[in-house]
Every structure is written in structure tokens, then in C-alpha cells.
Amino acid sequence: MTMHALSPDALGALQDAVGHNGMTADAVGMAKYLGDWSGDHHGAALAVLRPASVAEVQAVVRLCASLGLGIIPQGGNTGLVAGAIDIETQNSVVISLERLNAIRRVDADNFVLQADAGCILQTVKDAADAQDCLFPLALGAQGSCQIGGNAASNAGGINVLRYGMARDLILGLEVVLPDGELWDGFSGLRKNNTGYDLKQLFIGSEGTLGIITGVELKLFPKPVRTETAYLGLASFEAAVALFRQARRASADLMSAFEIIGSECMALARLIDANIVSPVEAPVHVLIELSASAAIDLRTLLVDFLGEAMESGQVIDAVLAESGAQAKSFWAIREGLVEGQAKRGYHVRTDLSVRISDIPALIDQARRFVALEHQGWLPLVYGHAGDGNIHFNVLPPEALDEREARARGADITAGLYRIVHALGGSISAEHGIGRTRHRTFMAGLAPVHRRLIGTLKSALDPQGLMNPGCLLPATETVP
């Protein structure tokens, strides 16, 4: 691994392409673009470019292509898999989309919103809300992640159950290709069945095929009714069975079905010591129903939970009597994530299995940790309705971080073996990036691997787009 350097000519040309405020090449200025949110990874870059227009993105990409420089597209840099940080090839520039941050158009009549890639997700949500619409993508990082990054990483979150992943919410994309050409895939149409659906290539490709500069999004009617309940159950089996019944009983108006192992309460209390669990049970479920019309969701929920309690499936249930109480339920779910971050380094996974295999996954994973990694604390929570479990493991508090990281890698590998044997996925929503690409590629059938390589070579023949992300790095020499 050699750190390259840019010639003064190259630096000057890049500077000219983005103007006075558009480039940083010194260590201090670049720092915030080179560390990730989790603090687990630090990268390097020859320069950080901050184009302020689509034309400037094109100019920078053309320059990079001619100089043979790797290009790391970067949104809010809130990813968890080092997808926007060059930790391997060291011959790249970061292109941050942060200055490309306008809402272009909110068309409430057609339930469509167009935005620059660098718009903060929360800004997009607020712009939709202001027109009495909902943009449903919702995740912890929504105050700082960018919509272009959400598209490139096919972001998930808590509302996937009802509204789908980022992929399902995108009507059109605008993309600067690796040769600097612009593909304008905006149409405003709900239905357009004309040949290959090119936007699908770029969604979830983690910046390896082009730079998304604009997105066209589907909006939904804003919910006017919401009901939230916090449930206690005896087991994950019971939670999975409950989910199945809830889908039917809620008429698919369920916007969240989160499971939380009771061991996570302690983590939530690290954020707010006053948090009290609304129920006493080994497994907690946070369920939310919402509707854009005056539907009596309360009766629907009460009837359904009444039956589930009578049959013994649900041990305890608390229905939110106010918006404030609903918020307090969500504070547990959000607090446990922040709480574990406070504990510093920990094993973080994002597994998915068939919904009916969730209990087996959790059972096997817990046994594995208990038997082979004593003293480590497993935490289970996730979007059960999507089969998506975050099985995380905290190191013993006394353990030195260096040792913890080494042992953590073993634990991660063990968990991947378990999920692999169940036919599951090592990434339900976080993506592959640079932390999982070896495991990812190793787990693929040769045909699948070949298809990925074929696409990458066809669309990015120079291998300049996000080198080392998703696919093994091919170092390019200027």
C-alpha cells in the first residue's frame, strides 16, 4: 500500500474545477471526511473535492479519469461499513456531495419530490411534510445522512416493513457516469416500462458505478392517525408468530414491528437513567400502526392484542395513550442504539434470515457467544417484520480495546457462519463497503461473482469508482 501524491498541475486543475471553496487537500481540513461515524475506520485521500453543481461533479470526474485517480463519492458519511472511506488503495480523492443540497421540486399533486443528492434526509422529510406528504425513509442518522447516499446504499430503517427500502422509494435518478457523462433518469412517471430499468443498477451499488447527483422520490399521504403499543412476550418464537397475525389483523397498515431483547434496556438507560421498561418480559415488541385517513386503528389494535393476550401469546401490553407516551416507547429503541455506541467498540451485525428462522438465528448466536466467548454480552434487536436482526455483542468492560477488536473479528466470523448456514444474509441493510467485501465475495456462487465483475467492468472499465468498496480493490497507478 503506497500513498500517492498529486502533482501541482493536477491539484491546480482540480482546484479550478470546483472553485475557491471547493477543495481541501490538507490533513486538518480533510479529517472530517476521512473518519467514519462509528470511529472504527480512518481513511486517506489525496484531496477532498466539494463540487457545488452537477457540472462541477462532471468536471471533477473527467479530471480524475484522465489522471487515473480513484473517486470516493461521499454523502453524510454515516455509513457503518467504510463505504465512503478509502482504507486500502490510498490513491483516491473524496467527492463530497454536501454542497449540492437543494430541494429541487416538491410536486404534491403527483406525490413526487426531486432533490440534489446532498440533501440531508431530514430536510427531504421536512419538505414533504410541509406539503402534507410523507417521505417514509426513517433511520437513526436521518439528521446527517444524505439522500444520495441513502440511494447509493439502498438504505433501510424502521419503516421498510410498510414502505420498502430506499430502492422502493425512488422513481428516478440523475447520475454522473465514470467518464463524466450525465445520465438523466428523471421522468416523474409512476409507470414507465421501457427497457432496462437503469436506475436499479446504481441504487445499492455503493458508488461503484457512478455518482448519484439527484434523486426523484415517491411521496405518500401523511398519516393522520398513529397507534403505538409496547408488548412483552415470552420468546422470539411468540414474536414471530405475532408478526404474522399482525400483518393480517392490521390490514398491512403496520409501519413498524421492532423486537428488542430485554437485555437491551440497560443500554437505553445509559442514555436516560429514568427509562423504565413498560413491560416485564424476556422479549419486547414495539408495534406501530398508521393511516392517512380516519380509520379506527385503536379498535383494530385493541381487538388484536386482546386475542393475543387471551391466548397467552402476549404476556403484557401497554398502548400509548398520548404522543408523549409513544415517544417514550421509541426512546427505548433509539436509546439502546446510542447506549451501545457509548460503550465504545462492539461487534455490530446486520443479519437477515427468513422471518420464520429468526428464533433459530438468535438461539444459535446466543449459544455460540455463551460457549465460546464468555463475558461478552449479546444484544438482540431489529426489524423483525423484515427478518432483519441486529445481533450485536459488547466486550467485557475490563477488556483492552485492541484485544476486544481481535476477538470481535472472531465473533463476527462465527455469527456470519451461523447466518450463512441458515441461508441468510450478512447485510440486511448496512451494505458491504470495505468491511465485509471479502466475506461477501467468498460467500457468492462463482456465477454471481462473475456477473458482478461483468457489470463493474462494463460500466467502470478503468475501475475508478469507489475502488476497494464492494469488490476487491484494484490499485490504479497514475
Next chain:
Amino acid sequence: MTMHALSPDALGALQDAVGHNGMTADAVGMAKYLGDWSGDHHGAALAVLRPASVAEVQAVVRLCASLGLGIIPQGGNTGLVAGAIDIETQNSVVISLERLNAIRRVDADNFVLQADAGCILQTVKDAADAQDCLFPLALGAQGSCQIGGNAASNAGGINVLRYGMARDLILGLEVVLPDGELWDGFSGLRKNNTGYDLKQLFIGSEGTLGIITGVELKLFPKPVRTETAYLGLASFEAAVALFRQARRASADLMSAFEIIGSECMALARLIDANIVSPVEAPVHVLIELSASAAIDLRTLLVDFLGEAMESGQVIDAVLAESGAQAKSFWAIREGLVEGQAKRGYHVRTDLSVRISDIPALIDQARRFVALEHQGWLPLVYGHAGDGNIHFNVLPPEALDEREARARGADITAGLYRIVHALGGSISAEHGIGRTRHRTFMAGLAPVHRRLIGTLKSALDPQGLMNPGCLLPATETVP
């Protein structure tokens, strides 16, 4: 255009690959595979192969690749754009999937169904229904179209509004690639964010990148409540405004919002002379709400329509009081399609525009026909909630078919100009096939055209998969 012939050796090898009942090479036996549903197109083939297993599909594809033969994958052959009939290159074999027709697995616990590509759509729907689930894809041809063809063409239909196109209903695919290798993209997972989503390439690619041999589908809870209403409105403007309100007022539980110009009633009466319009108004709307739980959809609909009638937006409304009455409403919608087919050749389009542009599209198209093609009768109906309008035009009854077809081509071109100027699409759901590929390619930006060509060359370098479909034909010589 030269008709090629197969050598006895080649014929023998193909016959061996599919066994005794698997091949037809004589004109009589091939006839039903070479004409399309509309009767508008007739193709040619060197042979029709009917493999009975995935391994046989692979064997046939390998042989075709070595012989340099074009491959026309064929499902139920119910398409409307000659996507499964070779009308140009004449050096191809048809591979019919009809013998690959098993339901592989219905996993109601996980709301997943796996099926062979050759399963009839209705069979898939019935298998889901038997497990109290819904597979929502619904279209006129569902009794004969095949699920693999639905995936390859990204089929639409009447429930797109609520459940999406075929693309949105597919969890996984199994595909034989142009070199005969098998890509197994089944996972059973709801969420799997690991690299390029390869299935997206094949969905809607109209058989030009590989042969779909199996599909893994999303199921939904079966609706237990349905409400249907037939409305009369003064204008398409009013219908579009009503749709917007209906989305909110129905909490997105609306499963259909069909518009029908009153001129279509005469067509429906060709199928059943007793059909009486439930309303008297220039524009009809058929609206359906459904839910898998005991939600009072009736009150929701009555309240909403009450307001709309009070404000004058809806002139007349009839709520179905029974399943039979709801069926009679749908009989109008289905009858008008069959009725126009009875009239023989007619201009058939499948346009889409932004929902708010529907009135402009219809207005401009009607003026165009009235001014430039007197005596031709425009018929307007469509899935208004998707912006999808079937603007069809019947020739004067006295006109000779040959003349009608020539004039029809001019009318189609004129309608495409109108939709193009509105930023719409010439194919909302029917696809491109061989009837629209020139218009399609001519309407694309050079970058878009190049990307399509790049994908095709990368995945099918010999150009053997469905030659002449979607992309201009490149004749291959053995």
C-alpha cells in the same frame, strides 16, 4: 432477411437435449408459438423447444450458443408488442417454458411463493389463495400468461396502484444466462442489501439478457373486505383531482382507480348487450378499496364520496351492494377491452404521463384524432392512479383492414409525439418488444442508449438472447 435452416446434426442435437416431446420443427406444430394474441404479428422459428427442466433449458441454450442461433424465450405468448415472436432475424429457435410449470413451494409463514417460470399466473394466484394469501398481480391475460413472462416483461395490470408492478412483487429469480450457466437468485429474504441487485437486470429486460426459469414472489394477506363504487364525473380533470383526495381518504387501501370514457360503454355492450351504465356522465371511475382486516371501508368510502358529491366533483355514484354488483362494474371494464378486440384491428397504446397531465394528454389526443383522422373513434380508459392511459382508436367500420393499418401507424406516431412532448412514456406497462423498438431507441438520450448497449454487450456478447427485441436486431449467421 434470409430464412436459415438447421442442419440435420443440429436438429438431432436439439432433439436430444429436450427429449421426445420437447421439440417441434414443422409448420403446423409451430403455428401456435408463432402468432401473437392480438393476431397482429406472425413470426418464424427454426424449431420450437419445450424443455421440461432447468437442466434442459441450460442444455438447449448451450447448443444455441455453439450453433449461433437466436433464442426467443416464450411464456404464455400473451404480450402485445411481439416480444416473444421473431419477426425480423429469422434465425432463431423459440424456447417455450410451458412444460416448466410447477409451483415449487408456498411458504405462507413468510409470505413467499416459489414457482417455475412456466406457471400460469392464475395458477400462482390460486396457490396463494389456498393458503389464505394474495398474489396481487392481476391482468386480463392471467388465465394464460406465465409468471416468468410477467417477470421478464415487468407486467402491470389493475392492482399496480396498491401493490406495484411485477418488479415490486419479485423477491428472487432463477435465470439461465446466455452461456447456459445458471444464476440462482433465490433467497427467501425480505431484505438483502449485498451488492448489485442482479434480479433487477432481468426483470423487464424482455428476455434479452437471459431466460428466467423460476421466480420467488412476495405474498400478501388476503383481503377480507372489499368495497367497490362506480362514479360519474364531468371531466378527466375532476377524475384526477378525485384520485388525489382518494389516496388520502382511503389510507392508501385503494386497490384500483380506473377511468373509463363513457364512449367505451358501446364496446362493453358488444360483449354483453344487457350491460347498462350505472351512471350517466362523460367520465366514469371504478374505485375499489380492500383490506385484510375488519376495517369499515364502507364508511370510509361513503364519507369520502359524500363530500365529493356535495362539492359537485362527483355527479353520480353507485356503491356495490353485493359481490355480484361489484362484478357487474368490473364487467364493464373487462367487456370494453374484449369488445374492442372484437372490432378487429385498432390502434392500441399504453401511454403514461404524470398523473396531473392526464387531462392534457387526453384532450390533445382527442383533438388530434378529430382534426386529422375523421371517422376514427377514440376510446379512453386506463389505470389513472398510475398515470397510465390506454388511448385506443377504432377505424371506421367500412375501412379496409390494409388501409386501416397504414393509417393506424400514422395515428400511433401522432399519439407518441403528443406523449413525448408531455414528457411521458410510450409504454407504461406493455413493454417495447419488436413493435416499438425504433420509436423507443429514437426517443432516448445518447447516454441512455449507450448504457443499454453496454449492458446488452456485457451480458449477452454473442447477441443471441431475443434478437430484435428491445434493441435493433443484429442478425447472427451460423
